[in-house]
Amino acid sequence: SQELEQSPQSLIVQEGKNLTINCTSSKTLYGLYWYKQKYGEGLIFLMMLQKGGEEKSHEKITAKLDEKKQQSSLHITASQPSHAGIYLCGAGPQYNNNDMRFGAGTRLTVKP
C-alpha cells in the first residue's frame, strides 16, 4: 500500500497568484493521479502521470512527477476562484490502480 503525504494541508491565496501543492510517497510510485474535489462532492480527475520527469498541463494547471524523489507537484498559474477546492493525489500498486491510496488533500481557497 502507498502512503501519500500532501503539503500544505491548506492554502489561502489571492486571486491571480501562483501556487504549488506537493505530494510525497513513502513507497515506489508506479503512477500518480491528481484529483480535485468540491466539498461533499465526488472527485474530478485532473491528470495522470506515469513516467519519471513527466509533465502535463491542463489550462492553468501543471503537474510534474519526480520518480527518483517519489514526489509530484501541482502548480496553478494565475489562480482564480474557480480553482478553489480540495486537491488530492492518488497512487496505486504496481499493476492495478483501482486499489488507489490517496493523500489527505490540500484545501485551496482563492480570495477575489
Add this chain to the structure above:
Amino acid sequence: DAGVTQSPTHLIKTRGQHVTLRCSPISGHKSVSWYQQVLGQGPQFIFQYYEKEERGRGNFPDRFSARQFPNYSSELNVNALLLGDSALYLCASSRRDGINSPLHFGNGTRLTVT
C-alpha cells in the same frame, strides 16, 4: 455521456440497521470500485470489481459486502451499521483493470448513522 451515477445522494440510518448503496458506471466501463471518505481525509479503498468478479478488498470488516451485476452496475451493502460508518461513500469506474486507466468518480452517497 452520463458520468458515474450513485443513489441515493443522502441517507440517514440508525445503528444496527443495514444499508444498500447503488452505482452505475460510465457506459463502457467494466471496473467499479468503492471508497469510503471520512471528513478531512482522503478516500479509503473498500472493494474493486471487474467483470463481475471481486479483484480487491480493502481493510474493512465483513459487515461490508458488494457485488457487480451483468450490466456492470454495483451495490455496496453494509450490515449492523455503526456510528463510525458515517461517511461519504464514493463509487468509481474505469474502462479496464490496470494502471493506465484513471478512476472516474460519482458524487457519492452521504451516509449518516445516528
